[in-house]
Amino acid sequence: MGKSEERAVKNPALKMHGAAGAQSNVFRRGLGKVEQEISASAFPMVEVSRVSKTYGAAKVLDQVDVTVAPGSFHGIIGPNGSGKSTLLKLMSGIDRLEQGSVQLHGKPIAAYGAKELARFMAVLQQEGLPAVGFTVREVVEMGRYPYQSWLGGEAGDAEKLIDSVMDKLGLSVYAERPVAALSGGERQRVALAKTMVQEPLLLLLDEPTTFLDIGYQLQMMDYVRTWQQECGMTVVAVLHDLNLAAQYCDSLTVLHRGKVAVSGTPREVLTKEWIEQVYGTKPEIVPHPSTGAPQILLTPGEV
Numbered sequence: 001m002g003k004s005e006e007r008a009v010k011n012p013a014l015k016m017h018g019a020a021g022a023q024s025n026v027f028r029r030g031l032g033k034v035e036q037e038i039s040a041s042a043f044p045m046v047e048v049s050r051v052s053k054t055y056g057a058a059k060v061l062d063q064v065d066v067t068v069a070p071g072s073f074h075g076i077i078g079p080n081g082s083g084k085s086t087l088l089k090l091m092s093g094i095d096r097l098e099q100g101s102v103q104l105h106g107k108p109i110a111a112y113g114a115k116e117l118a119r120f121m122a123v124l125q126q127e128g129l130p131a132v133g134f135t136v137r138e139v140v141e142m143g144r145y146p147y148q149s150w151l152g153g154e155a156g157d158a159e160k161l162i163d164s165v166m167d168k169l170g171l172s173v174y175a176e177r178p179v180a181a182l183s184g185g186e187r188q189r190v191a192l193a194k195t196m197v198q199e200p201l202l203l204l205l206d207e208p209t210t211f212l213d214i215g216y217q218l219q220m221m222d223y224v225r226t227w228q229q230e231c232g233m234t235v236v237a238v239l240h241d242l243n244l245a246a247q248y249c250d251s252l253t254v255l256h257r258g259k260v261a262v263s264g265t266p267r268e269v270l271t272k273e274w275i276e277q278v279y280g281t282k283p284e285i286v287p288h289p290s291t292g293a294p295q296i297l298l299t300p301g302e303v
Contacts, residue, residue: 043106045070045202045234046091051100053086060086062258064100068251073228073235075249077242077269079279082255084238085206091236092123092204104202118146122200126207129179129187129194136182136190137175140166143197158197165196169223185216192223203228205237209244217241221248246270246293254278270294 046068053061061083068074076084089095091102093109102109104120112120122143129139144158166172169189174182179190188208195203205224209217225248228235239245245252246266254261254269256278262269275283275296284297 043103044068045072045105046074046236047101047103047106048087048091049101049103051087051090051097051102053083053090053095053098060258061090064255064258064260066253066260066263068234068236070105070234071228071232072250073225073237073248075245075252076236076238076255077240077245077252078255078261083258084255087255088123088204088206088236088238092121093117094123115146118198120200121202121204122195122198123204124191124195124206124208126210129191132179134179135176136171136179137162137166139179139190140171140193140197143194146198161199162197165193169193169196185212185219188212188216188220189223192220196227201233203233203235205235205239207238207240210240217244224248242270242275243295246295247288247291266294270296 044067046066048064048066051061051064052059064083064087066076066087076087078084086095090097091109093112097110104112109117132139140162141158144162147158163172166175169192171189171193174186179187182190188211203224208224209220212220221244224235224237227233237249239249249266251264252266252269253263254274261278262274270285272283272285275281281298284299285294286297287293288295
């Protein structure tokens with residue numbers, strides 16, 4: 001039995017009910033043609049060009065360039081205050097651009113209407129869900145808003161999709177439970193389910209594992225990666241944990257003092273030299289015994 005299977009046995013919520021084969025088609029509902037067009041296109045999924053941002057007298061981002069390929073899992077890392085979350089807010093359209101451009105599949109983000117953008121992109125914030133007065137199923141159903149008419153109706157039947165996502169994330173047993181009665185890890189799973197039923201082509205994650213313990217961190221990242229691999233979605237994630245970034249990301253952008261310090265694969269980026277330069281500490285880099293991904297070990301006093 002492999003390590004992932006052992007973890008699934010110990011934690012039933014990690015079992016992808018129906019696994020990758022039987023239910024993966026659920027996440028392609030209505031997106032097949034769009035995915036094919038994007039895969040065949042020469043445009044990046046996300047292209048950030050010479051973006052700068054200031055808050056008052058503080059320059060948070062300075063001439064930042066980031067390119068994300070379709071279908072990839074791209075991580076944004078860097079020390080606290082380096083501009084990671086600000087960059088993600090500009091990518092999502094939450095914050096207004098002051099200088100530079102953000103294009104989503106060759107189209108300026110400002111050219112997307114609100115519902116069009118919500119069908120293209122979903123955002124999962126680090127705070128997860130507040131203790132709202134709705135049941136778990138009601139919150140998950142809210143992810144279908146971009147596809148509904150102003151009367152709240154939807155042309156197709158989304159019930160099968162909602163049922164499948166809730167089952168896949170182990171949430172069916174909580175369907176009628178108030179979100180306020182759930183733990184932090186369970187709420188974050190509900191928030192992920194809400195984004196999954198939104199059926200985005202692009203998922204933006206802002207430190208989704210920050211308030212989770214180790215088991216739930218792995219669970220969350222496993223769910224996202226499985227979803228991404230099943231439907232060819234593009235993921236851009238701001239991550240605080242460098243070892244998680246190395247395990248799950250295809251490529252990384254390192255921000256330092258509002259500028260791009262380096263971009264590349266985890267092996268190219270997570271080196272002793274770059275980590276010492278950006279984070280001010282001298283690490284030991286070792287390959288993960290199972291995956292070979294670079295893993296960072298810190299020695300007390302090496303600052």
